[in-house]
Amino acid sequence: DAKTTQPPSMDCAEGRAANLPCNHSTISGNEYVYWYRQIHSQGPQYIIHGLKNNETNEMASLIITEDRKSSTLILPHATLRDTAVYYCIVSYGGSQGNLIFGKGTKLSVKP
Amino acid sequence: DTGVSQNPRHKITKRGQNVTFRCDPISEHNRLYWYRQTLGQGPEFLTYFQNEAQLEKSRLLSDRFSAERPKGSFSTLEIQRTEQGDSAMYLCASSLGQTKKNTEAFFGQGTRLTVV
Numbered sequence: 001d002a003k004t005t006q007p008p009s010m011d012c013a014e015g016r017a018a019n020l021p022c023n024h025s026t027i028s029g030n031e032y033v034y035w036y037r038q039i040h041s042q043g044p045q046y047i048i049h050g051l052k053n054n055e056t057n058e059m060a061s062l063i064i065t066e067d068r069k070s071s072t073l074i075l076p077h078a079t080l081r082d083t084a085v086y087y088c089i090v091s092y093g094g095s096q097g098n099l100i101f102g103k104g105t106k107l108s109v110k111p
Numbered sequence: 112d113t114g115v116s117q118n119p120r121h122k123i124t125k126r127g128q129n130v131t132f133r134c135d136p137i138s139e140h141n142r143l144y145w146y147r148q149t150l151g152q153g154p155e156f157l158t159y160f161q162n163e164a165q166l167e168k169s170r171l172l173s174d175r176f177s178a179e180r181p182k183g184s185f186s187t188l189e190i191q192r193t194e195q196g197d198s199a200m201y202l203c204a205s206s207l208g209q210t211k212k213n214t215e216a217f218f219g220q221g222t223r224l225t226v227v
Contacts, residue, residue, distance in 0.1 A: 085153075098159055099154075099156065
């Protein structure tokens with residue numbers, strides 16, 4: 001079973017920041033938080049991952065709380081092409097990690 | 112195109128027939144995963160390989176399912192005696208799988224199986 005809890009859906013206005021929350025209260029010390037997204041009829045796409053520190057790349061920022069029990073994915077300027085299902089996953093990664101997906105959050109970016 | 116390639120993209124088969132799907136991972140990736148996804152659900156893990164060794168199999172992988180990665184490069188997933196419940200998108204992913212570094216998985220576009 002997935003170890004994360006996400007809202008089933010969210011809306012965001014085009015050009016505004018999209019903030020997608022994720023709860024992972026049972027995360028263990030060496031598990032990472034991964035975010036993937038899946039645009040309709042395509043395979044999932046990696047976005048970002050982190051362990052303890054906040055992370056930023058060209059796609060998004062990942063904010064992880066100090067106790068690591070929750071995180072937020074931030075898309076700073078959402079576009080219509082960001083409409084997708086976003087999955088938050090905790091995984092050991094590396095030598096052990098298969099990814100256990102939940103149902104994710106359906107983000108709808110509206111004009 | 113240097114991404115993960117899956118063939119065929121679509122497959123329609125009659126119940127009881129056998130089907131085989133192929134996945135070509137990114138060339139330097141030593142880890143390869145198979146997932147299944149049904150409508151409205153997230154992908155479900157089936158199995159993964161480290162090079163040619165199949166290291167983990169989900170309980171979802173019934174004895175009608177078999178996966179191989181004979182030379183540690185491409186992989187095949189075979190379903191024998193297909194059932195209507197096997198209708199799904201079958202996704203393949205690959206990653207570097209370095210033991211001391213977490214690396215992301217890259218997914219293919221999937222093979223959509225319809226059993227009629």
